[in-house]
Amino acid sequence: MNFQKFFVLTLTIFLFLKCGGVRLLEWNYDSTNQLYWSLDCDFESNDLTNSKMSAELCGPTCSRTNGCTHFTWSDYQGGTCWMKKGSISKNNAKINKGLVCGIVDNNDPDNGGQTQNNVLATRHGATEMGACELPQGDYAVNLPVALGNIDSLGYLKFNGKYCGQILRINCGNGDLDIIVTNSNLGGGLDLYGSTWDLATNRKPPGETNCSVKLTNRNMLKSSDYQCYHSTGETNNSYYRNVGLFNTNGKLVVGAKFKGADGAHRGNNGYWAFDGYGTGDDQVNFYFQDGSNHAVFLRDCKNGSNKQIWS
Ligand SMILES: *[C@@H]1O[C@H](CO)[C@@H](O)[C@H](O)[C@H]1NC(C)=O
Ligand SMILES: *[C@@H]1O[C@H](CO)[C@@H](O)[C@H](O)[C@H]1NC(C)=O
Ligand SMILES: *[C@@H]1O[C@H](CO)[C@@H](O)[C@H](O)[C@H]1NC(C)=O
Secondary structure (H helix, E strand, O other), rough: OOOOHHHHHHHHHHHHOOOOOOOOOEEEEEEOOOEEEEEEOOEEEEEEEEOOOOHHHHHHHHOOOOOOOOOEEEEEHHHHHEEEEEOOHHHOOOOEEEEEEEEEEEOOOHHHOOOOOEEEEEEEEOEOOOOOOOOOEEEOOOEEEEEEEHHHHHHHOOOOOHHEEEEEEEEEEEEEEEEEEEEEEEOOOEEHHHHHHHOOOOOOOOOEEEEEEEEOOOOOOOOOOOOEEEEOOOOOEEEEEEEEEEEOOOOOEEEEOEEEEEEEEOOOOOEEEEEEOOEEEEEEEEEEEOOEEEEEHHOOOOOOEEEEEE
């Protein structure tokens, strides 16, 4: 045994003893399937679907399954792949002997939409809920913008589907993640005071240019999709106005309730329905990518208290 090998072996034994035999997770990258995986690790909850298969197939299957962002494989029933949804980080992995877990890399928040350059930005000096009427909640991103519809915004011209979505802007002072809380028809990015100050490094109010793109980040700290009633009338059987938020960047472009199409009433992300229905009926939200998500009306939260932005 040469000195180097001896040294490495001694160090390994030392670290093993020092850590009480508990290893840190070792992440491997599978470039074919664009995912990270590790042995002896687990992600809890957020189940999307599960299926019996070998450990080797679990990651690749997740990466080809719409909405699957991470997974855990266990030997349950001879081998089961637990596909999971929602935003996730390697730091959320728990050590669990005998399991395999992983994260699909192409769900990286950086892989949202294309970057639009030279978008006019102005300062919006107000404290208000904004046209999007987003519900009160535990927000992951607190820097608001009123999104406009000038041509330089390209695919990001205001539409209710952008309410609550997270944009990444750069106005010459580094990347900043901001949340769409309002519309600014006829204009560009109308940055609220808190956003303007960080984006421009406290320039006086005026105009500036920013790049902007859509991210896949969630507005709330939780990783689950969340349906809200726009008003406190959560069990009005003849009228409802509901929206689906926290969708990992998926854009809701339609909604149906008991066969009827919903419509936006105002520049927001809620879908209004007239006609009879109860909490035991489902509203189906349709995403721009062709997928959809059904929610029982009873599971839509009371969103009558609105978040105030400034
Ligand atoms: C913003 O960019 C446009 C196009 O590049 C340029 O004509 C304009 O002067 C810029 N405005 C500011 C305030 O930097
Ligand atoms: C929804 O919340 C609002 C505000 O807290 C409240 O006034 C209203 O009664 C609630 N609605 C229901 C059906 O509980
Ligand atoms: C209306 O909604 C509230 C809050 O969600 C619930 O406590 C109450 O039982 C509902 N009432 C009816 C008649 O369904």
